[in-house]
Amino acid sequence: MTTVSMTVNGRKVSADVAPNTLLVQFIRENLRLTGTHVGCDTSQCGACTVHVNGDTVKSCTMLAVQAEGAEVTTIEGLAKNGELHPMQAAFRENHGLQCGFCTPGMIMSAIGIVNRHPNPSEETIRTELEGNICRCTGYHNIVRSVKAAAEIMGG
DSSP, X not given: OEEEEEEETTEEEEEEEOTTOBHHHIIIIXXXXXXXXXXXXXXXXXXXXXXXXXXXXXXXXXXXXXXTTOEEEOGGGTOBTTBOOHHHHXXXXXXXXXXXXXXXXXXXXXXXXXXXXXXXXXXXHHHHGGGOOOSSOOSHHHHHHHHHHHHHTTO
16 A cells, blocks of 8 residues: 545545555545546546646546646536536536536546637547547537637637
8 A cells, every 4th residue: 555645626635545546546436526437447438537737637547646746636626616617517508418427527628628729629629529438429519518618718
């Protein structure tokens, strides 16, 4: 066992974990933040996407010990004072979700897209979302949601 410490959603956390504990396991099992989903265990689906030090990361591809001292943001950390993050609000308003399983990872990835491309084209959004799988939609409303949020976020 090894002790890992980081800041998750603005709160300092620490726990003893096995050295091979994935970040997604740490988030879900140690911190009980279950909005970060496990969809494939192979980094194909994007359901486990979080932000680590501002970078978009599939948390099933990173060990918890690799996040030592990092700032981690999960879907639970986006809303502030009861107000949804603009991306969360845009997904709600533009029907960018159906069953909701992929939605947390999709939103976290979409924020990363807008941070890198403040005014992304539809082509850029579709290309950048290739690592996130939604089995329910045709992605049209997801793309529309990202475009709407980009405008609100200052694109």
